[in-house]
Amino acid sequence: MSKRQTLAIIFFISCLTFFVWHKILNQTFFGEGYYYFDPKITLGSHDNFAIIFFRFIVPLFQDNFRAYFLFQIGVMALLNVTLFYLVNYFTKSKFISLISSILFLSSYLGLFEMFGTGNYQRFVQRVANLIPLLFSFVYFSKYLQSKKIKHYLISIFLFSLSVLMGHFSTFLLPLFIIYPLIVSKSIKLSIPFVVINLLIISRGSLFGEIQPAVPNHTWYLIRGPILQLANLIIPPFITQKIASLTNPYENVLIAFILPVMILSLLAIKKIKADFPKLLPFYLLCLTMIPVLFLLNIVLGKVDPLFNIRGYNYYF
Numbered sequence: 001m002s003k004r005q006t007l008a009i010i011f012f013i014s015c016l017t018f019f020v021w022h023k024i025l026n027q028t029f030f031g032e033g034y035y036y037f038d039p040k041i042t043l044g045s046h047d048n049f050a051i052i053f054f055r056f057i058v059p060l061f062q063d064n065f066r067a068y069f070l071f072q073i074g075v076m077a078l079l080n081v082t083l084f085y086l087v088n089y090f091t092k093s094k095f096i097s098l099i100s101s102i103l104f105l106s107s108y109l110g111l112f113e114m115f116g117t118g119n120y121q122r123f124v125q126r127v128a129n130l131i132p133l134l135f136s137f138v139y140f141s142k143y144l145q146s147k148k149i150k151h152y153l154i155s156i157f158l159f160s161l162s163v164l165m166g167h168f169s170t171f172l173l174p175l176f177i178i179y180p181l182i183v184s185k186s187i188k189l190s191i192p193f194v195v196i197n198l199l200i201i202s203r204g205s206l207f208g209e210i211q212p213a214v215p216n217h218t219w220y221l222i223r224g225p226i227l228q229l230a231n232l233i234i235p236p237f238i239t240q241k242i243a244s245l246t247n248p249y250e251n252v253l254i255a256f257i258l259p260v261m262i263l264s265l266l267a268i269k270k271i272k273a274d275f276p277k278l279l280p281f282y283l284l285c286l287t288m289i290p291v292l293f294l295l296n297i298v299l300g301k302v303d304p305l306f307n308i309r310g311y312n313y314y315f
Contacts (some may be wrong), residue, residue, distance in 0.1 A: 001094065009094070013084060013101055014077040020106050021076065021115055024069045030118035049165035050124035068120070075128055076115060080105045086134050090141070090281040109232055126168040133162035133169050140176060144183055156192055163200045173197050174291045175284070182280050182287075223250065225293030228302060230257040 035041070036054040043051055061067040080101050088097035104110070114122050136158035143151035159176070162169040176193040180186055230253040231239065242256070243249040264286060271282050296302035 013080050017077040017105050025066050027118040029120045082131050082134050129162045129165035129169050132158040167201050224297040225290045228293040
């Protein structure tokens with residue numbers, strides 16, 4: 001990809017990000033009572049980037065909310081460009097990478113809580129740290145191909161930086177475990193990432209906040225991830241209609257989403273036959289989705305029926 005093409009894609013993704021989210025410029029801050037504006041908050045917790053960010057941003061922007069949200073859109077655009085780079089690295093397809101970035105940056109259900117509600121703390125806690133984390137994964141993959149130790153060390157450094165910035169990076173730790181299992185059938189290289197992650201988050205207050213929410217039956221662990229997938233794919237107005245007309249509506253939602261799951265599995269054969277180089281990346285994505293959903297359930301971070309119960313704030 002030439003330099004001119006690269007700049008054109010960066011410009012297009014940035015403009016599209018602004019077009020989709022520009023109305024947040026009219027918002028004010030909402031949530032957690034201006035917690036990060038308190039100068040008594042010190043580093044060492046699991047929100048280090050958020051704390052550092054507001055140390056610098058308050059004197060710079062003061063009470064100019066529009067400037068803050070414009071900066072937020074800029075970080076969003078940088079994340080979207082990073083995602084394009086990652087997908088392009090694995091697929092070697094600008095078309096797939098661009099479509100992936102567009103779907104990601106325009107995902108209302110996926111991003112609204114982070115960007116669309118004025119929840120400033122959600123953004124600083126959970127978004128910027130994804131940028132070094134995604135680059136870390138790219139360098140990890142480069143090492144698996146090149147065996148150059150500098151790629152491995154860069155990957156470990158960027159991963160450590162990401163977890164130090166925000167503990168939500170922990171949710172993507174499975175990337176560094178599942179991918180080497182797929183491409184090399186070994187997880188020895190994953191050990192430093194697991195150890196570093198545990199060492200960093202154990203120093204903050206995160207461990208004391210985790211309240212596992214797993215009822216004593218296996219069906220909950222199966223149903224929960226499937227319902228999360230249904231919430232992401234089925235439009236909210238259809239979900240609400242199903243919930244109002246059927247009982248138990250959970251089973252109907254699962255029935256709605258089963259064809260998507262079956263098609264995703266059948267696609268393995270198609271990709272293996274026609275696009276064999278894409279197969280490891282596809283298997284990684286296919287595996288990560290249920291793993292992340294399961295983590296949400298086990299750690300008590302997500303109620304899979306939250307949207308269905310009519311909390312329209314999240315729509």
